[in-house]
Amino acid sequence: MRTRKSVWLGLLAVVLFGIVFLVPFAFILFTAAKTRGEAGELQFSLPTNWTLVQNFQDALTARDYLLVIAFINSIVLTVASVAILVVLSSMVAYVLQRRQSRWNGLVNFLVLSGLIIPPAVVPTVWVLQELKLFKTLSGLILIEVAFGLSFCILLFRAFIAAIPRDLDQAAIIDGAGPARLFFRIIFPLLRSVIVTVVVVQSVAIFNDFTNPLYFLPGDENATVQLTVFNFQSQYSTQYNLLFADILLITIPPLLMYMFLNKRIVEGMTAGAVKG
Amino acid sequence: MSTEVKARQTARPAVTTPAAPRRKKSPYPYWFYLPAAVIFFVFFVLPTFSSFFFSLTRWTLFDYEFIGLDNYVAFFQEPALVIGLKNTLIYAAVTCGLKVVLGLLLAVLLTSQIVARGFLRSVAFFPVLVSTIGVGITFTVLMHPDDGLINRSLALVGVEGPAWLVDPTFALLSVALVDVWKGVGLATVIFIAGIVSIPREYFEASSVDGASAFRRFWHIILPLSRPAVATVIILSLIGGLRYFDLIWAMTRGGPGFTSDVMASVIFKQYQAGFYGLSTAGNVVLFVLVTVIVFPLNWYFTRREVDL
Numbered sequence: 005m006r007t008r009k010s011v012w013l014g015l016l017a018v019v020l021f022g023i024v025f026l027v028p029f030a031f032i033l034f035t036a037a038k039t040r041g042e043a044g045e046l047q048f049s050l051p052t053n054w055t056l057v058q059n060f061q062d063a064l065t066a067r068d069y070l071l072v073i074a075f076i077n078s079i080v081l082t083v084a085s086v087a088i089l090v091v092l093s094s095m096v097a098y099v100l101q102r103r104q105s106r107w108n109g110l111v112n113f114l115v116l117s118g119l120i121i122p123p124a125v126v127p128t129v130w131v132l133q134e135l136k137l138f139k140t141l142s143g144l145i146l147i148e149v150a151f152g153l154s155f156c157i158l159l160f161r162a163f164i165a166a167i168p169r170d171l172d173q174a175a176i177i178d179g180a181g182p183a184r185l186f187f188r189i190i191f192p193l194l195r196s197v198i199v200t201v202v203v204v205q206s207v208a209i210f211n212d213f214t215n216p217l218y219f220l221p222g223d224e225n226a227t228v229q230l231t232v233f234n235f236q237s238q239y240s241t242q243y244n245l246l247f248a249d250i251l252l253i254t255i256p257p258l259l260m261y262m263f264l265n266k267r268i269v270e271g272m273t274a275g276a277v278k279g
Numbered sequence: 280m281s282t283e284v285k286a287r288q289t290a291r292p293a294v295t296t297p298a299a300p301r302r303k304k305s306p307y308p309y310w311f312y313l314p315a316a317v318i319f320f321v322f323f324v325l326p327t328f329s330s331f332f333f334s335l336t337r338w339t340l341f342d343y344e345f346i347g348l349d350n351y352v353a354f355f356q357e358p359a360l361v362i363g364l365k366n367t368l369i370y371a372a373v374t375c376g377l378k379v380v381l382g383l384l385l386a387v388l389l390t391s392q393i394v395a396r397g398f399l400r401s402v403a404f405f406p407v408l409v410s411t412i413g414v415g416i417t418f419t420v421l422m423h424p425d426d427g428l429i430n431r432s433l434a435l436v437g438v439e440g441p442a443w444l445v446d447p448t449f450a451l452l453s454v455a456l457v458d459v460w461k462g463v464g465l466a467t468v469i470f471i472a473g474i475v476s477i478p479r480e481y482f483e484a485s486s487v488d489g490a491s492a493f494r495r496f497w498h499i500i501l502p503l504s505r506p507a508v509a510t511v512i513i514l515s516l517i518g519g520l521r522y523f524d525l526i527w528a529m530t531r532g533g534p535g536f537t538s539d540v541m542a543s544v545i546f547k548q549y550q551a552g553f554y555g556l557s558t559a560g561n562v563v564l565f566v567l568v569t570v571i572v573f574p575l576n577w578y579f580t581r582r583e584v585d586l
Contacts, residue, residue: 014394024460025402028417031428035420046426092315103307111312118323120572122521124330124561125545126554130340131326150322153315172306182308211410213524214542218549229412233528236416243420250413257408265401268408272465273472 032254036247043244059248066235070223071249074231081141081216081227082209085148086202089156092149093201094194097160098186102172118154125218132219144220148209156201159271163197164190200271203264207257228253327565334559343555350559359536363544364563366451370526370540371519371571373452377459378515379508382466387496389467390474400471404464411461415528418457419444444530450538454529458522466511473507474500509579513572520568541567 027048035043037056064071100111128147129138137143167190175185213229220227226234232249261268334350336343354360389400406414421428422443430440443453481499490498501508523542526532532539532547539547541564548557 010391010393013388013391014396017388017393017399018395021399021402025406027428028414028421029405031421032413032417046420046423046428048428048431092318095311096315099307099309099311103305107309107312114319114324116576118319120517120568120576121327122542122561122564122568123323124326124558124565126338126340126549126558126561127326127329127333128322129549130329130333131321133340135321146318147322150318153319157315176306182306182311185306186311207408211408211412213410213412213528217527218546229410232410232416233412236528246416250410250416253410254413257410258405261401261405261408269404269468272407273469 029254032247032250035243036251038244040242040244043247044241046243055244056248059244060252063245063248063252066245070226071228071231071252073224074226074228077141077225078210078227078229081145081148082206084145085152085209086205088145088149089152089205090198090201093153093156094160094164094191094198095186096153097157098164098190100157101161101164102169115154115157118151119158123151129218139220139222139225141220141225144216147215147219148212151215152205152209156205159197159201160194163194167193199264200267203260203267204271207260207268210256330558330561330565333555334562336555338554338558339552340554346555350556351563353556354559354563359539360544360560362536363532363539363541363560364567366538367520367540367542367564367567370451370455370458370522371516373455374458374462374519374522375512375515377455378463378466379511381459381463382470382511383501383504383508385463385467386470386474387500390471400468403467406461407464409461411524412528414457414461415525418460419529422453445534447534447537450530450534451540454526454538457529458519458525461525462515462518466515469511469514470504470507473504477503506579513576513579516572516575517568520571521564 031048034049034051035046036059037054038051039053039055042051096111100108132138132143132147135143137146171189171193172185175189180189211229212227213233216227216230217233220230223234232246232253235246235249333343335345335347337346337349338344385403389396389403393399422430424430424440424442424445427443429443433440441449444450477499481503482495485495485499521542522540523546526538526540526543527546530538532543541560545557545560545564548554548560
């Protein structure tokens, strides 16, 4: 009785979830595979001719390979920001967790502020301009690092709390200095939380739209999100290419999700519960 | 990195020994804070503090002129800007409320014994990871008043759908609904984590006592997943009050100014070259977030200690 009821409930849920959550993605895929005229009708239907590969090529080669350049920019931005974030925030989290001092209160407050307070936009542009970093990729990398630190520190701190201090003591007795102790002994033990931080932050930074819009305007070093946003106005009559673009920028997070599903959910809930 | 480390190690005794000969050197040195602190101060703390000053000026980035509270006066006298303030509160409240309610319902459903549970969890969570711009453009097409899939489907069952994004009364709400669609998966997994951590004894005891599913939800799940509820409320308020991406991708504040929020007002003023006014908007948003989120966060953490 009970099991039959739950089977029906499950089937109903599958159908509803399919309509609500999968139809929009199917729409992206179908439209991206249609010819220009057919896509313009905005119908939810299978394409009569699958021209997906052709559309991908057209989207990538449009405007002198702008999307390809944008992909390279986005990947450089993501890899550099995440690498810096991992090293710097694990260092902070380590000292914050291990050393009790009168600074802890202040540091914790700053970490919390970094999570809650919305960044001041124009003054940040001004700082970047004074440092000659406005409209440069390195400037945007530093911005992403500054805005991402808080979240990463919380994740690392929670994990480091579970590493026994006996390990530190043993290494100190063996004559390891602070840097050696951290980078040789502790850092390698953080591998699983590093994977979580890398995955969660890469998705966030790759998908970031607001910060590139403010701090990296201009076509020559646009990121993918910005490029797709700009295509929206140019391709208002070429929905197939617009949705081919959307499909292309959806693939990297989809791949990450397929392989690292557990880690992502873990990281987001762990970070969230602490925040 | 390694050269820096070596330099530190060799330089260290010479610097610290004379200054503090008696104090034992900590194996957890403060200079570990330094690189992160420099970036955080230069690119976050400094702009935040200077925004208070620059909001009182007429500002070109290179030159400024002190004009007192004129920017704030202008801000609160311009109806188009005040709408942004009102819409921000509506948007944050609607998205936060819907994410809590729907997320909780989905979490209860997805922790019960139903078929394809893992698949359903994955499906509900995936939109969290997708590009907001991609989602925004897709739903702009799906919500097209005549040709969009949503209104065509509604027409099939005889319902005339609203004009969604081009209807002034529905525009903000439409964007909020898409935001909920994209973000409810995160709320759901947080609630699932909360529900899973409730000890099984409570459920066993309740089934021995013959409690109905509703009573089980009301008297066990809801009170015992309070920390998760607090987290979702805080997170979605922080996100909702400063939200920009989706609104910009779908309506750019339109039609007119009917779906403008603080973040889009700030961006529009920045684009128009009113840097002082834009920064004043930033300060208003800062105050709004601080006044709402910090006390709420304090309230929730205090209650947690009480439990």
